[in-house]
Amino acid sequence: MKDNYEFIKCPACGQIMKKVYLEDQGFMVDICLDGCGGLWLDNRELNKLDEHKEDITPLKEAYKGKTFEHVDKTKIRECPLCHKPMVKNNVSAKQEILIDECYSCGGKFFDKDELEQMRAQYHSDEERIADVKKLAQDSHSMQLILETMLSKEEFGQY
Structure with missing residues (x-):
């Protein structure tokens, strides 16, 4: 190339x-x-x-x-x-x-x-894939937490 x-x-x-x-x-x-x-x-x-x-x-x-x-x-x-x-x-x-x-x-x-x-x-590829899956899962969990916090804040629960 x-x-x-x-x-x-x-x-x-x-x-x-x-x-x-x-x-x-x-x-x-x-x-x-x-x-x-x-x-x-x-x-x-x-x-x-x-x-x-x-x-x-x-x-x-x-x-x-x-x-x-x-x-x-x-x-x-x-x-x-x-x-x-x-x-x-x-x-x-x-x-x-x-x-x-x-x-x-x-x-x-x-x-x-x-x-x-x-x-x-x-x-190994397996080790890398496991880390990527964990990062994706952690990111998804964080998104759910933020959405919950925002909805509670919106309704004056915080």
């Missing part, structure tokens, strides 16, 4: 990102090797890298021996492709890692080490 752009600037530190080819997946990713170590994934690339069994050796090799600058992860970042503000989103049902996601083009930005942290969260 070929990118539609020659280079992009890192949304976290502004450095030009380098392209790294992932042979097993058949596409290029953009890595900030001269700045913060961030990783840009185009729309639909994450699902080919999100499991610990998928080979990301070329990424690890690109990072080897490098030091990276610290960046403010709380800052709102701009998409390097369409220049729209990105949104902070949890990358898994565990809700432990926030990444930057562009709702316009579907791209995702991972700060240094976040992809590997995400990949280490689950060791």
